[in-house]
Every structure is written in C-alpha cells, then in structure tokens.
Amino acid sequence: MSYLLLTLLLLPLVGSALVFAWKNPASKFLALGIAFVQMFLTFYMLSNFDFKPTVDGVLQYEINYPWSQFIKSNLHFGIDGMSMLLVLLTNILTPLIILSSFNEKPGYRNTFYGLILLMQFGLVGVFTALDGLLFYIFWEVTLIPIWLIAGIWGQENKKIAFTTKFFVYTFVGSLFMLMGLIYVYTQSASFALTDLYNANLNPSEQTVIFWFIFFAFAVKLPVFPFHSWQPDTYTYSPTQGSMLLSGIMLKMAVYGLLRYLLPITPEPILGISGQIVLVLAIIGIVHGALIAIIQNDSKRIIAYSSLSHVGLMVAGIMASAILTVKGTLVIEGAEGAMVQTFAHGINVVGLFYCADILYKRFKSRDIRQMGGLAKVAPKFAVLFLLILLGSVGLPLTNGFIGEFILLKSVFDYSGLAAIFAGLTIIFSAVYLLRFYGKAMFGEGDEAILASAKDLSTVEFSVLASLAVFVILLGVFPQPLIEMVNSSLKFIFTSMMN
Template sequence: MSYLLLTLLLLPLVGSALVFAWKNPASKFLALGIAFVQMFLTFYMLSDFDFKPTVDSVLQHEINYPWMRFIETQLHFGVDGMSMLLLLLTTILTPLIILSAFNEKPGYKNTFYGLILLMQFGLIGVFTSLDGLLFYIFWEVTLIPIWLIAGIWGQENKKIQFTTRFFVYTFVGSLFMLVGLIYVYTNSASFALTDLYNADLTVAEQTVAFWFIFFAFAVKLPIFPFHSWQPDTYTYSPTQGSMLLSGIMLKMAIYGLLRWLLPITPAPILGISGQIVLVLAIIGIVHGALIAIIQNDSKRIIAYSSLSHVGLMVAGIMASAILTMKGTLTITGGEGALVQTFAHGINVVGLFYCADILFKKFKTRDIRKMGGLAKVAPKFAILFMIILLGSIALPLTNGFIGEFILIKAIFDYNILAAVIAGTTMIFSAVYLFRFFGKSMLGTGDEAVLSSTGDISAVEFTVLASLVVFVLVLGIFPQPILDMVNSSLKFIFSSMMN
C-alpha cells in the first residue's frame, strides 16, 4: 500500500475538518500550510516517479482494498503519468488560490478555506480513483464545496439564480454518468477500471453508454451547446471560485474523457458519435472566441476564452481517437490536451486574478471604464502581459506547445478542421490584447489612478509564481510529454483491442 498516496488523499479531508472547527481569523494560515504540505508531498512523489514504466505497469503508488463485495467495487487508487500531472496542477494551484484570498475585505472566514480543502480532497480522489463507483462518488464530492463557495460568497444579487442552474446542470449530468457506468458494469465482472475496459458490449450498447457518460463530461467542460451555465457562474462566483472551476475542476472532464470514456466505449468513436463530438468541439472553439471578442466584462471575456480553449482540447483528443480506431495508433491529441490542460490551468487562474485586481482598483468589470493602469502599476502590467501571452500561445510560453500539438493532431485527421480550429490562436490575440489595452493602456480616470498604486506583496507572489510556470514550461515542455507518454499509449492501445 502506498502511504504517500493515502496521505495525499486524506490530508485535505482532515485539514478541512480542522479548519472548519477552528473559528479564528488565523485559520487561513492553517489552510495555506496544509495546501503547501500537499504540494511538497506531490513533488516528493514526483521525485520517485518512474517516467518510463512498462506498458503492463503504468500504475504506481497503488492502494487496493475490498469495499462492497455484493456489487464488486473496491477502494482502488493509483497514479500514472496522467494522474501525476493533474495532481501537480491541483496541488500547485490550491495554495495560490488560498493565498489570493488573503487580501479580501471583509476577510473570508474559516468555512471558506475549509471548503477549498474539501474540494481538493474530491479532486485528488477523482484523479486517482481506479473504480467506477468510487470515481463517481468523488466526482460528486467536488460539486458540493464549489456550489457552496459560489452560492455563499458569490457577487451581486444573481448568485442564487446562477448557482442553482450550475448545480442542476452538473448534478443531472453526473446522474447520467452514473447510469452509464452502471450499464457498463452490468456487462462486466466488476466496477474496476480494467474490468470496465473489458466489458462485453455490442456497438449499439457502447453507443448508449458513450452518450450517457459523455453528457456529464460535456457539461463539466463545458463544450457547445452545454455551456449556458458557464459564463454566469464564472462571472458571479468569487474570484477563488472562478479559479477553482476553470483552473482545476473542468480538467476533471478532460481526464474523464481519456481515462474512462474512450477506453470503455471506443466503438462509437469510429461512427457518427465521434464525428458529432468533434464538430461540437470545433463549433465551441469559434463560438467562444467570437463572443469573447465582443465582451466588455473582464470575467466574461475569460469565461468565453476558456470555452474556446477547451473546445480545442476535446477536438484534438477526438481526432486522435478516430484515427486510432481506424487502425493508426496516435496519441498526439492526448499529449496536446494534457500539456494544454496544465498550461490552461495556470493561465486561466492568472487571468481571473488579474481581473480581480482590476476590479478592486477600478470598482468595475467593464473594461471600457478602465485604462492607464500600466503607468502607476508597472509590475502588475509586466506580470499580466506574460500570463496573457501564455494564453495567446506565444512561442516559448506554456500555451504554445499544447496548442501546436493539438492543431497538428486535428491536421492529421482533417486539414479543413485544423484550419478552423487554428483560428483560436488569432481570435485569442484579438480579445486578450483588447482586454489588456483597454485596462492597462491609454488614458484612464486620473482620480482613480492617482489614488491607486502597484500590486501588493500577496498579489505579486501569486502572479509571479504563475509567471514562473508560464515561462519554464514554455521553454521546457518535454518533462510533461515524458510523464504522460506511457499512460496515453496504454489508453489508446486499449481502444484498439
């Protein structure tokens, strides 16, 4: 049994209970300390990680105990390259998200920080579960804290309306996934991941299961046309809620597509089902980007930008999956999606934090009412620009290599689809440079500019930490590719069997 993985899984659960119980302003430091311990544990796990395991032993740090024999389900956890990458993303971003709330006035209470740790517990469970029922339970666990964070600390009077819609959308989607997993389980030996991979299903039965499970992932991502909950939820949630949703939570669905959906139900990918998903993803790329261009609300620009970038990830995955099912094993789309998953998590958290800083300085999210901030906040302007360049996918930033690989994967499948998908790089430059120009350049309200200054020490620490990842991963992306290579080969190979 891996005590390291067990500690990594249970520490945020125990930590959240301690933070909930400690009704003291200093509870935020306890939450931050626990989050940093989680990060150090993950890097320690990484230091002992085998980057080139054999195909038969891609799993490391396994935990496996009987749970409920009458339905053949187990407490089975483990880590491979794909899980490792998402554990790193989760444990790197969580302390930064907690730290970003330290300057909030009035300050957030212990319940807020306890919910963030509880969500981290659910996320780690999702990324390490190797049992279908266990995966579903952790998937639902993540919904509760983010719903409470958005509903209690959300902005403006619309929070009840948007949190209710968000909850209904995601909960219903999750129920569809549960039905799909149970359907597959009835034709397999157990809920174990490997048994679900080997379920005895006809093409028609796989198609039914495919759409039930896919619906949950489509809502969580979201992709067009299941995205109507996203702009309002991202906009009116507290900044830390928007960071959690976009930076980590939507990555659950990218992970789910690769770990669960494609290997369990590969046959429909070769038919109309795979084509439909690919087309929806490409529509989402263009749709999200075009709407982002005409937005004036800073958080809505980022929300629609996220919709566009997620569409590219899904399109790349599906393009490689279709080619694989046609007999040409290729993991290019999976590689690009996972590299971009990490890069997008870093970049979108940075953008939402920049939007929060702008809101605090200008008292509005309308970028038309901003301007000139670069003159009085040069450190902020530099850090904001670097994060923005990562989101645009400028070469030598973290966003470039993932988008390049994804477009290459789509190009291998269909040139026209790649041309349309590639417009995301052009459109993102348009709406993000417009965002920066309106808020940071030009002439702003002199009364506002004269009463404000550069960013605080906390704000600088958070943004500078994110910038380090933008630059380092842009220059040295190969470790991520090495990390996920064996996992993706195993997953895509299993689709062909």
C-alpha cells in the same frame, strides 16, 4: 509506498475538518500551511515517480482494499503519468488560490477555506480513483464545496439564479454518467476500471453509454451547446471560485474522457458519434472566441476564452481517438490536450486573478471604464502580460506547445477541421490583447490612477509564481509530455483491441 498516496488523499480532508472547526481569522494560515504541505508531498512523489515511456500502463503508489463485495467495488487508487500531471496541477494551484484571498475578508472565513480544502480532497480522489463507483463518488464530492462557495460568496443579486443553474446542469449530467457506469458494471465483473474496459457491450450499447457518459463530461468542460451555465457561473462566483472551476475542476472532464469514456466505448468513435463530438468541439472553439471578442466584462472575456480553449482540447483528443480506432495508434492529440490542460490551468487562474486586481483598482469589471494602469503599476503590467501571452500561445510560453500539438493532430485528421480549429490562436490574440490594451494603456480616470497602487506582496507572490510556470513550461515542456506518454499509449492501445 502506498502510504504516500493515502496521505495525499487524507491530508486535505483532515485539514478541511480542522479548518472548519477553528473559527478564527488565523484559520487561513492553517489552510495555506496544509495546502503547501500537500504541494511539497506531491513534488516528493513526483521526484520518485517513474514516467519513462517503457513502463506502459504501470501504476505507482497503488492502494487496493475491498470495501463492498456486494457491489464488487474496491477502494482502489493509484497514480500513472496522467494522474500525476493533474494531481500536480491541483496541488500547485490550491495554495496559490488560498493565498490569493489573503487581502480579502470573506465572511465565515474558516468555512470558506475549509470548503477549498474539501474540494481539493475530491479532486485528488477523482484523479487517482481506479474504480468506476469511486470515481463517481469523488466527482460528486467536488460539486458540493464549489456550489457552496459560489452560492455563499457569489455576487449577491445574481447568486441564486446562477448557482441553481450550475447545480442543475452538473448534477443532471452526473446522474447520466452514473446510469452509464452502472449499465457497464452489469455487463462486467466489477466496478474495477480494467473490468469496465473489458465489459461485454455490443456496438449499439456502446453508443448509448457513450452519450450518457459524454453528457456529464460535456457539461463539466463545457462543450457547446452544454455551456450556458458557464459564463454566469464564472462571472458571478467569487474570484477563488472562478479559479477553482476553470483552473482545476473542468480538468476532471478532460481526464474522464481519456480514462473512462474512450476506452469503455471505442466503437461509437468511428461512427457518427465521434464526428458529432468533433464538430461540436470546433463550433465551441469559434463560438467562444467570437463571443469573447465582443465582451466588455473582464471575467466574461476569460470565461468565453476558456470555452474556446477547451474546444481545442476536445477536438485534438477526438481526432487522435478516431485515427487510433481506425487502426493507427495516434496519441499526439491526447498528449497535446494534457499539456494544454496543465498550461490552461496556470493561465486561466492567473487571468482571473488579474481581473480581480483590475476590479479592485477600477471598481468595475467593464474594460471600457479602465485604462492607463501600466504607468502606475509596472510590476502588474509585466506579470499580467506574461500570463496573457501564455494564454495566447506565444512561442516560449506554456500555451504554445500544447496548442501546436493539438492543431497538428486535428490537421492529421482533417485539414478543413484544422483551419477552423486554428482560429482559436488568431481570435485569442484579438480579444486578450484588446483586454490588456484597454486596461493598461490609454487614458484612464486620473483620480483612480492617482490612488492606484502596484501589486501588494500577496498579489505579487501569486502572479510571479504563475508567471514562472508560464516561462518554465514554455522553455522546457518535454517533462510534461514524457509524464503522460506511457499512460496514453496504454489507454489508446486498449481502444484498438
């Protein structure tokens, strides 16, 4: 059934070309239709996907054709549980992100929607590529459309500065990753993922490669102190650009850590390198949360919140990796990170859309200039609260189980580290409930509130869809855990050998 994966890869690329070519306001409906077909195809593939824990390391829907014997690289794609989770996230969020723009009138709209579909093509390629060179190519493909989206439709007086900074950070990081992968390739039989895993690298070489590749992922996540591009980029990008960046694009780095970095360079994890990454992740948790507390710009609150939540994901992954390389197979931290990756994607997209809705009502992102919206927009108040509570990690919401597993994994490694990591839960409640309280309650401008309306059909459709996932995955998180279990067992077992 490899044709299904081939269709999944090519549909957004072909769709992007069609949308680019159709210079018509109705191009948004074509883009939305293609994105929905992609989503339904993903659900069909999921319904035929075997992710039982007994099928360790088995790929499904595999495509493998030689394309360059000179550099020993194949067009090799496949899906395991970890890939399936992230492809599912990508193809659920993309149609909702497109739909969220239907009340807007962006200039060059066919270009805008074509770039979103082109980015979807790159993301699916990243999550399914099983060849190091192919992974890098798709990694770079995703940079071009998001850079153009931010640069063309971003905030006019800020876009040159923040898009330049974003591009330089991510492009330089990607070059370091390419150099690392090329060196590993020279010590192995080909760019095939299994050959990269078995490369003949001594501990010193592994340490250098670890930092080269980690730098690219640290920038993309981002991990403290490589995060300075993030707040401005998230704040001044158009809402759909912020959604794509935070909801899906940073998940490429979480995936890269688990799929490439840790299995290729397990030795440094036991030494100072593993400790440094864990400490940086915990600093990011606390730093992001503290900065979010004092922010008044709604989008910057969400940006720093994302930095804090990503830090917890990295801390959980590294805690499990260190214990595994020591000789005890522990995958809980990686499981928690993958579950939280999915939950964070849903929640952060919802929060950015809520921030956009607030901006349209109050004509400001400053939460001090908001207030009282709950009494005139009750549907928005309820859906905003559900998505916000998911991000806080309230039990029976999608953010709870991932955070719980992550904190347990960090605690299993170090009680002291878990104390600092646990601050993310306390602080997130502080800054997000402050955000909600300022916007929805209190005394607002009566003139603004008199003209403010509750959710439009488009706004309600997007937020209600996201809220369904917040509740559904909070009540039934087990399918996500089972989906990634066998993949992570295979990866972490390879680190022990």
